[in-house]
Amino acid sequence: MAGVRAQMQAAGCFACHAVDQKLVGPAYGWVAYRYRGKENAVAILSKAIKDGSSGKWSQYTGGVAMPAHPQLSDAQIKAMAQWVLRRKPVPPPAG
Ligand code: HEC
Incomplete structure (x- = not known):
């Protein structure tokens, strides 16, 4: 089973x-x-x-939406959410 980062790469998350x-x-x-x-x-x-x-992030993205990912299993999605939450917290620029 591939690691979470590899699965995110395959799913195209790092394109955006x-x-x-x-x-x-x-x-x-x-x-x-x-x-x-x-x-x-x-x-x-x-x-x-x-x-x-x-x-949710329009002030930084100009209002672009994130597409749905119906091809991913709930377990994959949960692992990705947890991976994101384990990144070092960085406050976004004020604005
Ligand atoms: C086509 C570009 C695109 C792709 C591909 C994409 N995202 Fe996003 N993502 C966005 C944008 C734009 C937002 C901000 C959406 C908003 O303003 O609500 C976002 C928001 C998020 C958030 C924050 C959601 C929140 O509730 O605040 C997470 C977590 C996230 N993406 C994870 C992922 C993961 C994991 C993948 C791959 C499975 C992925 N994204 C693929 C563009 C993308």
């Missing part, structure tokens, strides 16, 4: 995301910062990865 800077989507470090210490963070991020997301 980097850990330490904004690409199309928010830096994973910013996501880790926003959701740090939140009890339901894994569930919130899993839903966003599975069903897609819009409006």
Whole structure:
């Protein structure tokens, strides 16, 4: 079974995301910062990865939406959400 990072590479996550800077989507470090210490963070991020997301990061993305990922299993999605939450939390720039 491939590691989480390899699965994310295969799923195309890194085409739109980097850990330490904004690409199309928010830096994973910013996501880790926003959701740090939140009890339901894994569930919130899993839903966003599975069903897609819009409006939560518009101030940084200009309103681009994340597509849904129906090809991924719930277990894969949960592992990805947990991986994102394990990144070093970095506050996004003020704005
Ligand atoms: C086509 C570009 C694109 C791809 C591919 C993509 N994302 Fe995103 N992602 C975004 C954008 C844009 C946002 C911000 C959405 C918003 O404003 O609500 C986002 C937001 C997120 C968030 C934060 C959600 C939240 O609730 O705050 C997580 C976590 C995330 N993506 C993980 C992933 C993972 C894991 C994958 C691969 C399975 C992935 N993304 C693939 C563009 C993308």
